[in-house]
Amino acid sequence: MTNDVDTVNQTLSQSLSQMITSVVSVLGVIVMMFSISWQMTLVALLILPVSMFLIRTIVNLSQRYFKEQQQYLGNANGTIEEMFGSHAVVKAFNGEERNIRDFEEVNGKLYGSAWKSQFLSGIMMPMMNFVGNVGYVGVVIVGGYLAAKKTIELGDIQAFIQYVRSFTQPISQIANISNVLQQTAAAAERVFEFLEEDEEAPDAADAKKPEKARGAVEFKDARFGYLEGKTVISDFSSTVEPGRRVAIVGPTGAGKTTLVKLLMRFYDVQSGAILVDGVDVREYARSDLRKLFGMVLQDTWLFNGTIMDNLRYGKPGASEEEVVAAAKAAHVDHFIRAFPEGYQTVLNEETTNISQGQKQLLTIARAILADPPMLILDEATSSVDTHTEVLIQKAMNALMKGRTSFIIAHRLSTIRDADWILVMDHGDIVEQGTHESLMAAGGFYAGLYNSQFEKLESA
Ligand SMILES: Nc1ncnc2c1ncn2[C@@H]1O[C@H](COP(=O)(O)OP(=O)(O)OP(=O)(O)O)[C@@H](O)[C@H]1O
Ligand SMILES: [Mg+2]
Known part of the structure; x- marks a missing residue:
């Protein structure tokens, strides 16, 4: 080009x-x-x-x-x-x-x-x-x-x-x-x-401004596929009340990340609808909608620049104290200070000069700093050691009190105290409920959960 x-x-x-x-x-x-x-x-x-x-x-x-x-x-x-x-x-x-x-x-x-x-x-x-x-x-x-x-x-x-x-x-x-x-x-x-490639559909001309976000999310028969004729999410329906901590679990390729992308409107559903605070996401301007969410994705995204600039990206005007506080909450502060140049350390183009787990912690700190009304964590701590993961979870719990959050995790032990668990398989919800009720039902989730611990025992 x-x-x-x-x-x-x-x-x-x-x-x-x-x-x-x-x-x-x-x-x-x-x-x-x-x-x-x-x-x-x-x-x-x-x-x-x-x-x-x-x-x-x-x-x-x-x-x-x-x-x-x-x-x-x-x-x-x-x-x-x-x-x-x-x-x-x-x-x-x-x-x-x-x-x-x-x-x-x-x-x-x-x-x-x-x-x-x-x-x-x-x-x-x-x-x-x-x-x-x-x-x-x-x-x-x-x-x-x-x-x-x-x-x-x-x-x-x-x-x-x-x-x-x-x-x-x-x-x-x-x-x-x-x-x-x-x-x-x-x-x-x-x-x-x-x-000549197709453009993204423009925002609605009379786009609604989100009021003070409550954080209610509803999926109404959402259907979506990346490629024509190949459905990834089929007739997905679920209601998430404001302030809930929702965990999404399911096998690899079940459509968890896809669901999150739909919520953020990186793609539009092909039929059905997704409502945030009772309004179809397609009626918001994309930028307003995305302001509501803080997102920590599976593939960490950091750019070539100092750690300070990377963290500030979610909230450009943040003071140094705020940045450090967010880094502390994400338990990444001591890593950063271990670098000779601290917060002014420059991440290289491919961000190969820090570890995978450190990258994840940095993206978490960035989301914490942005302080969004809703939070999406997609495998956000998958590369972090279990001890740090527990510490971050505690910080997150405090941060997300009263706010809606979506947590996707393969380590089921980390989501057992979520308010609500959506179990996905092949693009559909196969079960939903709390950890206790799902375990009691002895279905798909119980099978997934038990298999993680069986492996440990037989090893
Ligand atoms: N950009 C894309 N174009 C075409 N197909 C895609 C695209 N992204 C994902 N898919 C397909 O959609 C399905 C669901 O993918 P998704 O990323 O939502 O899975 P996931 O549940 O997040 O899995 P994992 O646990 O591995 O993260 C997969 O079968 C995948 O092959
Ligand atoms: Mg995924």
Whole structure:
């Protein structure tokens, strides 16, 4: 994308203005030539069809290679980035040789199409010069003949020859630019393909502002699938009263994260509805809706910047004391202080300079700092040791008192004192209730719960 946009940019800022200059000079020169001698002008104009023919032939040949070059350039860059990004995986599976081979293949293709397209566009200029010179000779011969017959003055021939020179130069420039335009067309095609992707549905024009959030959430026959014909959430219905701590449990791939994404409106349900405080989430503006939720996701999201900036992201105006207090609540303060630069430690691009658990704690601290009316924790403490997890839970319990929260966890021991447990399987609620009632029922949840402890015993 970067290459393609760059190519289009360069054409628009350079070649296009050159093109206009060239066309205008050709027209001006033709007018001046006719004013001197129409016979000689006709000879000079013979250059045009010959040039056109040559340009057409070369452009037709090179167009294909330009398209390929643009595509292979994208592939090569993509391959390089991927290899750098997954460096550890490559090493772990001894994939160096394979990767080098892959790269050489992509690079070879790029090399092949690049030299062909560059060669073809390279011979354009000398060829045009040659045609121009042949025309020049023709003009000189006709001019000499006319001068001998005394139909034109010597000075006119002199002037005319100058014009022929400034006639062929812009023509070869036009030829050159038409080559660049080929490359641009290939690049623009790829850019527009991307731009034509479907847009997110716009917010409702008369979007409602959430009042003082109570935190009631209701799923009404919500149905959703990422891909057409492949339902992930089927007819999901449940009511969550304000202030409840709701746990969502279920096997991997059951649709727990999907449910949370629907709640935050990263996707819209295909039928049914999700209501927050009695209002369909589609009637809120997305930004207002998301303000209601604090979210700690399964895949921790931190950016390249200081720890302080990362924590402040949820509440830009927060004072240093507030940030430290949030970090303490998330039990990450002592980790941060262990770094030589403390809160000013810069997280690198891939955030590989801190551990997975520390990342999770940082995202929790960020959510605590943002102090949202509702909180969603998706496997937020899965990489944290069990002792710290219990401590965080206590902090969370205090923080979330009286606020609605959704907690997704695989370690069932961590959610046993949730107010309400939704048990999901294959995109549907198979059971719901408190830990005690579900255990007493002896159904799916009891099976899940017991299996976690059976494993421990048999181990
Ligand atoms: N972006 C996506 N495009 C297509 N299918 C998806 C996408 N994200 C998830 N899925 C599919 O939707 C189903 C539910 O995924 P989801 O992430 O909600 O599971 P989960 O319950 O959160 O699982 P886990 O416990 O592993 O986090 C899975 O079968 C998955 O393959
Ligand atoms: Mg998930």
